[in-house]
Amino acid sequence: MKFNTKTIHGKQQHDPSTGAVIPPIYQTSTYAQASPGDHKGYAYSRTGNPTRTALENALASIENGNYGLTFGSGLAAIDCVLKILKPGDEVISTNDLYGGTYRIFTKIFEQYGIKFHFVGMENAHNIASFVNENTKIIWVETPTNPMLNIIDIKVAAEISKKYNILLAVDNTFATPYLQNPLDMGADIVMHSATKYLGGHSDVVMGALIVNDKDLADQLYFIQNSCGAICGPMDSFLVLRGIKTLHVRMQRHCENGKIVAEYLAKHPKVEKVYWPGFEDHPNHSIAKTQMKDFGGMLSFSTKGNTIKDAFTLVENFKLFTLAESLGGVESLSGHPASMTHGAIPKEAREKIGVVDSLIRLSVGIEDSEDLISDLEQALALI
Numbered sequence: 416m417k418f419n420t421k422t423i424h425g426k427q428q429h430d431p432s433t434g435a436v437i438p439p440i441y442q443t444s445t446y447a448q449a450s451p452g453d454h455k456g457y458a459y460s461r462t463g464n465p466t467r468t469a470l471e472n473a474l475a476s477i478e479n480g481n482y483g484l485t486f487g488s489g490l491a492a493i494d495c496v497l498k499i500l501k502p503g504d505e506v507i508s509t510n511d512l513y514g515g516t517y518r519i520f521t522k523i524f525e526q527y528g529i530k531f532h533f534v535g536m537e538n539a540h541n542i543a544s545f546v547n548e549n550t551k552i553i554w555v556e557t558p559t560n561p562m563l564n565i566i567d568i569k570v571a572a573e574i575s576k577k578y579n580i581l582l583a584v585d586n587t588f589a590t591p592y593l594q595n596p597l598d599m600g601a602d603i604v605m606h607s608a609t610k611y612l613g614g615h616s617d618v619v620m621g622a623l624i625v626n627d628k629d630l631a632d633q634l635y636f637i638q639n640s641c642g643a644i645c646g647p648m649d650s651f652l653v654l655r656g657i658k659t660l661h662v663r664m665q666r667h668c669e670n671g672k673i674v675a676e677y678l679a680k681h682p683k684v685e686k687v688y689w690p691g692f693e694d695h696p697n698h699s700i701a702k703t704q705m706k707d708f709g710g711m712l713s714f715s716t717k718g719n720t721i722k723d724a725f726t727l728v729e730n731f732k733l734f735t736l737a738e739s740l741g742g743v744e745s746l747s748g749h750p751a752s753m754t755h756g757a758i759p760k761e762a763r764e765k766i767g768v769v770d771s772l773i774r775l776s777v778g779i780e781d782s783e784d785l786i787s788d789l790e791q792a793l794a795l796i
């Protein structure tokens with residue numbers, strides 16, 4: 416099956432008990448057993464639930480993986496990955512990543528003796544110089560949040576294979592529509608399914624997809640033992656979201672390009688960060704490893720004041736000021752005070768998260784309306 420067909424049919428079957436074309440919401444915590452241990456494949460909904468299974472299979476299909484696991488949030492999925500580590504183990508992570516990921520690494524797992532190296536991965540060959548005998552995971556986010564940097568997944572995978580380290584890729588921004596990290600040699604794909612996979616800003620969920628059975632068993636064990644699973648209603652919503660992922664992403668990419676090009680020409684805009692520009696530092700890598708350039712972008716304004724940034728986000732009419740991204744509706748955010756507030760000022764400015772930076776999640780509205788909205792707000796600064 417090709418990708419668009421997989422979003423609708425991949426690893427899916429009609430409900431075996433009724434023939435329902437869409438997997439029902441199995442709103443049940445438990446399942447009747449004929450005799451102890453004699454059940455129909457489901458014993459307790461923390462361990463497994465048919466609606467969740469349908470979603471986990473769909474995710475495995477669209478990421479070209481063998482196994483999918485879903486969680487109560489993207490961070491719960493990250494938490495699961497980190498729990499395969501032991502005190503003394505080390506992680507090499509990109510230094511430009513979602514603030515919540517930085518927070519769970521530094522504020523939760525560092526206290527259990529895990530060491531994190533935050534490294535600029537614009538040149539992915541840099542990763543090798545941080546590898547030592549304790550390195551267990553390379554953590555990559557590409558495109559990165561919010562600077563839209565691109566990391567070469569194939570180079571990161573070559574390094575991870577050479578040193579027998581796991582490569583985990585947060586594929587939230589790109590989605591499997593744009594890139595499939597497992598095909599490029601990654602071991603774990605992670606998603607905040609809250610974003611494009613759900614696609615309608617109505618659910619919080621996380622996902623992991625892997626190929627290796629032993630790794631999948633380890634992660635399933637943690638998922639079941641720690642219990643950060645998602646419910647059947649949320650599973651249904653994300654499964655429904657995935658069925659239109661390809662058409663939504665196509666429009667997100669088209670609108671993203673129009674908005675990026677408009678902003679780049681605007682006299683009050685200092686810089687636009689979007690991997691589709693030929694002068695983006697890793698544009699050629701983006702072109703090779705992604706099918707298109709996505710609907711996420713960030714921009715800073717001339718003079719770089721927080722006041723201008725606040726004026727803009729307070730006055731957008733369509734780009735609603737809100738946390739999150741990847742829904743059908745356009746959203747704006749001020750990373751320095753919102754998503755990346757958890758990163759100290761000095762560290763965030765080093766990676767480009769300056770006071771005037773605004774991140775846009777370009778939705779699938781008519782692009783003319785989106786441009787008018789930007790126009791009227793930019794006239795106010």
Ligand SMILES: Cc1ncc(COP(=O)(O)O)c(C=O)c1O
Pocket residue numbers: 488489490491513515516556560585587588606607608609619620621739
């Ligand atoms: C790139 C990225 N990874 C992980 C997360 C965390 O996901 P969640 O909010 O679903 O816990 C987010 C949330 O914004 C994100 O943008």
